[in-house]
Amino acid sequence: MSKEIPVVLITGAAKRIGAVIAQSLHMRGCRIIVHYYHSESTAKNLVAEFNQQRPDSAHAICADLTQLERLRLLIEESVGRWGRLDALVNNASSFYPTPVSKITEEQWLDLMHTNLAAPLFLAQCAQSELHKNHGCVVNISDIHGERPLKNHTVYCCAKAAQNMLTKSLAREFAPQIRVNAVAPGAIIWPNNSSMDDKTQQQILDRIPLNRLGTPQQIAKAVEFLLFDASYMTGQIIYVDGGRSLQD
Numbered sequence: 001m002s003k004e005i006p007v008v009l010i011t012g013a014a015k016r017i018g019a020v021i022a023q024s025l026h027m028r029g030c031r032i033i034v035h036y037y038h039s040e041s042t043a044k045n046l047v048a049e050f051n052q053q054r055p056d057s058a059h060a061i062c063a064d065l066t067q068l069e070r071l072r073l074l075i076e077e078s079v080g081r082w083g084r085l086d087a088l089v090n091n092a093s094s095f096y097p098t099p100v101s102k103i104t105e106e107q108w109l110d111l112m113h114t115n116l117a118a119p120l121f122l123a124q125c126a127q128s129e130l131h132k133n134h135g136c137v138v139n140i141s142d143i144h145g146e147r148p149l150k151n152h153t154v155y156c157c158a159k160a161a162q163n164m165l166t167k168s169l170a171r172e173f174a175p176q177i178r179v180n181a182v183a184p185g186a187i188i189w190p191n192n193s194s195m196d197d198k199t200q201q202q203i204l205d206r207i208p209l210n211r212l213g214t215p216q217q218i219a220k221a222v223e224f225l226l227f228d229a230s231y232m233t234g235q236i237i238y239v240d241g242g243r244s245l246q247d
């Protein structure tokens with residue numbers, strides 16, 4: 001990353017894991033573009049907090065990532081804010097069950113657009129700017145891009161394809177831009193969860209470290225890939241308490 005103040009665009013950064021990645025990179029001295037869609041007030045509060053801590057250090061931009069024509073504008077607005085972009089963190093995602101007998105075209109498009117198409121086209125639009133700055137892309141994947149999660153076929157396919165996107169872009173964008181991914185295990189229970197305590201306990205029982213991870217642990221891995229991994233590209237780091245070692 002450059003010696004100038006780095007500018008990082010984080011998608012879906014108003015809350016949960018995205019917000020913690022934003023906090024961690026802001027503390028590291030970056031200027032942060034907080035992308036959001038529905039979470040306007042949360043995003044604006046986070047930006048206000050960042051700007052209070054350090055004036056002119058954060059900016060919020062709204063975009064629906066399923067509207068692919070909006071993605072170029074999102075990158076242009078991000079670059080326009082401080083005249084540069086150094087890193088893109090593709091964190092935004094939709095996640096919900098899609099039992100095979102009930103999958104709709106709308107669900108297919110939503111899950112594929114947020115988890116796969118948006119990361120691809122945002123990286124495409126950001127390529128020339130990231131190239132200039134020897135920048136980075138970090139995709140937030142999922143251990144279920146490798147091993148299927150029951151009743152989540154479309155999401156798992158999207159994350160599996162996102163893993164290939166990480167490797168493929170790493171080849172395409174080398175040597176100027178590094179592209180890597182972080183694959184979390186169970187970190188925060190889903191918002192729309194109908195998961196009962198028993199199911200949550202069953203998930204915890206299959207994690208060798210026996211507990212949920214934290215968003216801070218995901219943010220640490222992102223920070224490592226951005227700042228300390230100058231000889232790494234095309235890699236997917238599992239931060240999952242060992243879950244992917246189990247049956």
Ligand SMILES: NC(=O)c1ccc[n+]([C@@H]2O[C@H](COP(=O)([O-])OP(=O)(O)OC[C@H]3O[C@@H](n4cnc5c(N)ncnc54)[C@H](OP(=O)(O)O)[C@@H]3O)[C@@H](O)[C@H]2O)c1
Pocket residue numbers: 011012013014015016017018035036037038039040063064065066090091092093094095114140141142143183184185186187188189190191
């Ligand atoms: N939570 C976990 O334990 C876990 C486990 C494995 C992998 N992951 C991965 O880690 C990342 C973050 O997880 P999370 O649970 O914090 O995510 P999340 O809360 O489910 O979603 C993050 C944000 O994505 C944004 N988003 C969804 N659809 C969008 C759209 N059409 N256009 C624009 N933005 C959209 C939403 O922004 P708004 O609120 O502004 O609409 C949302 O706040 C995701 O990529 C997820 O797949 C998470």
